[in-house]
Amino acid sequence: xxxxxxxxxxxxxxxxxxxxxxxxxxxxxxxxxxxxxxxxxxxxxxxxxxxxxxxxxxxxxxxxxxxxxxxxxxxxxxxxxxxxxxxxxxxxxxxxxxxxxxxxxxxxxxxxxxxxxxxxxxxxxxxxxxxxxxxxxxxxxxxxxxxxxxxxxxxxxxxxxxxxxxxxxxxxxxxxxxxxxxxxxxxxxxxxxxxxxxxxxxxxxxxxxxxxxxxxxxxxxxxxxxxxxxxxxxxxxxxxxxxxxxxxxxxxxxxxxx
Amino acid sequence: xxxxxxxxxxxxxxxxxxxxxxxxxxxxxxxxxxxxxxxxxxxxxxxxxxxxxxxxxxxxxxxxxxxxxxxxxxxxxxxxxxxxxxxxxxxxxxxxxxxxxxxxxxxxxxxxxxxxxxxxxxxxxxxxxxxxxxxxxxxxxxxxxxxxxxxxxxxxxxxxxxxxxxxxxxxxxxxxxxxxxxxxxxxxxxxxxxxxxxxxxxxxxxxxxxxxxxxxxxxxxxxxxxxxxxxxxxxxxxxxxxxxxxxxxxxxxxxxxxxxxxxxxxxxxxxxxxxxxxxxxxxxxxxxxxxxxxxxxxxxxxx
Ligand SMILES: Cc1cc2nc3c(=O)[nH]c(=O)nc-3n(C[C@H](O)[C@H](O)[C@H](O)COP(=O)(O)O)c2cc1C
Numbered sequence: 001x002x003x004x005x006x007x008x009x010x011x012x013x014x015x016x017x018x019x020x021x022x023x024x025x026x027x028x029x030x031x032x033x034x035x036x037x038x039x040x041x042x043x044x045x046x047x048x049x050x051x052x053x054x055x056x057x058x059x060x061x062x063x064x065x066x067x068x069x070x071x072x073x074x075x076x077x078x079x080x081x082x083x084x085x086x087x088x089x090x091x092x093x094x095x096x097x098x099x100x101x102x103x104x105x106x107x108x109x110x111x112x113x114x115x116x117x118x119x120x121x122x123x124x125x126x127x128x129x130x131x132x133x134x135x136x137x138x139x140x141x142x143x144x145x146x147x148x149x150x151x152x153x154x155x156x157x158x159x160x161x162x163x164x165x166x167x168x169x170x171x172x173x174x175x176x177x178x179x180x181x182x183x184x185x186x187x188x189x190x191x192x193x194x195x196x197x198x199x200x201x202x203x204x205x206x207x208x209x210x211x212x213x214x215x216x217x218x219x220x221x222x223x224x225x226x227x228x229x230x231x232x233x234x235x236x237x238x239x240x241x242x243x244x245x246x247x248x249x250x251x252x253x254x255x256x257x258x
Numbered sequence: 259x260x261x262x263x264x265x266x267x268x269x270x271x272x273x274x275x276x277x278x279x280x281x282x283x284x285x286x287x288x289x290x291x292x293x294x295x296x297x298x299x300x301x302x303x304x305x306x307x308x309x310x311x312x313x314x315x316x317x318x319x320x321x322x323x324x325x326x327x328x329x330x331x332x333x334x335x336x337x338x339x340x341x342x343x344x345x346x347x348x349x350x351x352x353x354x355x356x357x358x359x360x361x362x363x364x365x366x367x368x369x370x371x372x373x374x375x376x377x378x379x380x381x382x383x384x385x386x387x388x389x390x391x392x393x394x395x396x397x398x399x400x401x402x403x404x405x406x407x408x409x410x411x412x413x414x415x416x417x418x419x420x421x422x423x424x425x426x427x428x429x430x431x432x433x434x435x436x437x438x439x440x441x442x443x444x445x446x447x448x449x450x451x452x453x454x455x456x457x458x459x460x461x462x463x464x465x466x467x468x469x470x471x472x473x474x475x476x477x478x479x480x481x482x483x484x485x486x487x488x489x490x491x492x493x494x495x496x497x498x499x500x501x502x503x504x505x506x507x508x509x510x511x512x513x514x515x516x517x518x519x520x521x522x523x524x525x526x527x528x529x530x531x532x533x534x535x536x537x538x539x540x541x542x543x544x545x546x547x548x549x550x551x552x553x554x555x556x557x558x559x560x561x
Contacts, residue, residue: 002290004529004530004531047323047504048322049320050325050476050528051325093530217316218317219318220318221281221527223288223290223291223530224283224287225282225283225287225288225526226280226281226283226318226527227280227283227329228318228327229315229317230317230332241312
C-alpha cells in the first residue's frame, strides 16, 4: 500500500563522485516488497523546489525498518537532499510502481543483471532477493569513469561482478554491451536498468531471452494521475501509451517501443 | 449546519474544495489514498470525442515554485469515460464536473450532449483554454465572439449547468468572461495555465517536447487572484477559482476576491493528501476569522 511518512535520516554517506547513499527509517519500509519500486521524495517543505523527486529503492531492511537509496546530487532537489543529516526528516511517498519480478527466475537458474550509472542501485535489492531464493546472479555494471563506480564490493558478495567504464579508467573500457559480447554469459533471464540506448542494445543482443527493463521519464505526480511520464507501447494497433510511474517502471522486454 | 457547504448551479458542495481537471485523472489513483466522498466535487480529466494520445515526452518541467506541462489532452475518449470512468465514480458520494474539450464546435457539442446525461455528472466545465493542443482549446478561449458562440451551442444541448474555463493568456479576461456570460454560461472557472517555456541549460533548447507548456503552481497565484478580482466586479455568474492553491489560506484568498469554490491542481502532485488536509483545516480558519460559515467570506475584498 502507498503511504506518506516523514521518515528519519539514519545515515548519509557520499560513496562516489556526486553519488550519495541515504538510509531512512520508518514504518513505510514495511510496505516495500519488490525490488525496482521507487519512492517519491519531497526534499523541503518550501515551495521551491516544488515537485517530488522519484528515487529507486536500493535495499530494504524490514527487520530494522530501514531502507537505502542511492542518488546523484546533480540537480537542485537532490543537492538539498544530500545536505540532510542524521535525525532530519524527509517526506516520503511510496512505495510506488511495479518493480522487477523475482518470481520469473527459478531457484537454480541464472539471472543476468545489467546496470548503467544511476540505474545500478535498484539491481542491488533485486540481486539480494534473487540470491535469497537460490538464483545465481551475474552483474555487469557500467559507469562513466573510476570516480563514479560504486557498490562493486556489495555486488561481488552476491555473485560474479564485472565493471565497465566509458573512459576505461577502471574495469574494462567501453559500454556494458561491449563487455557482454566478450563474456558471452550463459543465463536464463536478464534484468536491466539504465540509459535507453543500453536497454535497446540489450533487447537486440538477446532476442530470445526473457528479460525485464526499468525505464525513466520526467514525472509529475508519480502515481499515474497526471499522464506526464508516458512511453509508447510496441502495440501498433492499440497505439497506446503506458505510464512509467504506475504501469512500470519495470516492463517485460518488448512491451515498450525503443 | 455544515459551515463549509456551498450551493452553485447544479452543485451542492459539502465543501468548496475540488481537485482540478488534469491533476486528478478520473480519481482512481487518489481513491487508493483517501475516501473521494470527502471532496466537494471532482473535475475529471478533459474528455474528447475520440481517444487522444497527447504530446510526445518530456511533457513536464519544473520551474520556480511551479511547473510547465504539455500533456496535450491525453484521454481515453468519450465512450470509455461514459462506460468505465463515470460509473466507477458512482460509488462515491461526490458530484462530478466533466471537463469537455474538442477541436471544433461540433466536437464540444457532441461530448457535452452525451456526457451531461451521466447520472453523477452535475455540471460541465468547457475547456476553451488548453494551451497545449494545435487546434481547438485555447483558440476558443482567446476570442470573445468564438467563446460566446461555443458556450451558446453547448448550452443548447447540455442537460446540466455549463461552466466555462477561461484562459489567462489574453489581454482582457473580463471581456471573455462577459462574453461567455452573455452566451448563457452558468458559471466560470479560472484560471487555466499560462503559456511558458523552460530551456535546457546545455543546449539552449526547450525542455518540453512541445516547446511551450502551461505554467501552474504557486507561481501563478497572484495572477489568478488579480483576474478573479477583476472578473468578479463585472459578471454576475459564480466563479470557481484556481491557480496555485496549496493550503487553506490560499483558499480563503480566492474566496475573498469572489470565487464561490476552488480547484486544487498542481498541489496534488506535491502532497497527494492536500485536498482532504485543506478541508480539515478550513473550520479552524473560519474560527480564526470569526466567521460562521464559509460563504460569508465570498467576495469580502469588494465590500
Ligand atoms: C499536468 C496538468 C494537466 C492539466 N490538464 C488539464 C485538463 O485536462 N483540462 C483543464 O481544463 N485543465 C488542465 N490543467 C489545468 C488545471 O486544471 C488548472 O487550471 C491549473 O493547473 C492551475 O491550477 P494549479 O496551479 O492549482 O495547478 C492541467 C494542469 C496540469 C498541471
